[in-house]
Amino acid sequence: MCGRPTEPATRPFCSKRCADIDLSRWLGGVYRIEGPETADVPGGSDPDEGL
16 A cells, blocks of 8 residues: 555555555445446346245
């Protein structure tokens, strides 16, 4: 996150602070993995439907 060398205890981050910043970005939706829209998936949008 900040460019400092990594520490073994917090690898791949330099500190717990940088790890927490990264986690916050993931949880806040800053980082996304694009994929197909759920409408394109056969069987509808409810994965439990039909069980």
